Amino acid sequence: MTSQSTGMLGILELDEGLSLDTDPLAPREGSLLNPETFGRPIIAEMVEGAFAEVVIRGEASLEGACISAARKLARRGARVIAADCGFLIRHQAAISAAVDVPVITSSLLLIPTLLRQIGPAKKLAVLTADSRHLGEDLLGLKNAHDRERIVIGGIEGGVYVRNALARPFVRTDVDQIEQEVADQIDRLRRKHPEIGILLFECTGFPVVTKALRHKTGLPIYDITDLCKLTLATAPDPKGGRNCPHLV
Template sequence: MTLQPRASLGILTSDQGQLPNSKRGTEPRAIENPATLGFPVITEIAEGTLGRRTPHGDPVLERGYVEAAQRLVQRGAVAISSNCGFLIRYQAVVAASVTVPVALSSMLLLPTLIRQLPASAKIAVLTYDSTTFGDDMLELSDPTERSRVVVGGIEGSKYWHDELKIPAPPTDVAAMEADVGACITGLRAKHPEIAAILFECAGFPVVAPQIRRLTKLPVYDITSLCRMMIAAIT
């Protein structure tokens, strides 16, 4: 008897590697942790996609992400996401390669979120690296809406440096909380109109509750988007 693949959320990951027996991705609220969404999760490494090349949208990496997405579907993925928000730059090519819903980045939420806020309000996008974050990631064509988006990054932080290592070490959650907290505090000092926060980085959800408590603002991330996908198909 042939066993049928178990319905799961498929997660694309880069070929960054990690330490042996690492618990990366098992932290509470991590996208790779099945307990985060209460739904089975499977992952596939996109071969040749070193993490440091992914943020730039290198076209050479497209094949690796497409083939990994197709393997996920073969293994039973009923929807596909990723563990890197910069994969918004591969959204179209991956979505065209499979027949299940694909949402590779929380940035897909931005057009909806900005329309939920009053015209006087701004939304803060917190990114892993603002130096490689461009307007092409915002999914906004209206200049007025673009003017309401404030982008801040944690480049140069401990987490930023750790993610560039091969293999990448376990996530230092305390350091991430401090760096993300400092980033949003600085942004709000300059832009008191900020009324909501969107995490570009798919690693940031592990500190979402802490940032909600710090700011008293709504915080959205890749898990927000994945919950919507799962709810719509189960």
């Protein structure tokens, strides 16, 4: 059960025709939108105009809407603000400057840390919904050697992405998501056997993270891990202990 004594996680939602508050389908186990994932309440604000295809390809005009939604979340009591699409990292600096709570728009923020968890001969594989739009500017790396240790794979063209781009959003079966992501991981590992760690950029992937950790035998990080870490350090508004379990 969620604990009402701990600070809330705020989510910048995409404009998908559904809402955390009105969606009749319960959030899945492990989902970013499931309060049970974090053991605390979740609140959300839709980013107006943030359709999936617009966010993925990068649209500078969304910045104002992101800031507006983040400020609403902060006023409603969010202790940490996350985003329901890792491609919103393009607006990380502007959003974090606009509010006085930690902002984590994407699991991609973990890249520099994860590279240092593995030996210099190992590689980090980043799995994304659409690799065509995950460019150098989103990786946060200046060191050329670090960039060489990153491999990127996407599931563009698959059922999951097609459903995610639909209006309204169409929910994809978990088994289908797992199969598409697992197939891409297999392709990357055949090409790059030195892969030692995986990072899921897409916020739809955490529902299969646990299964794929078991299947691949590799460490896998996603946005929920970064949220748990950040929430664990956020001040408890009621002064109690604030220690959600990390995976």
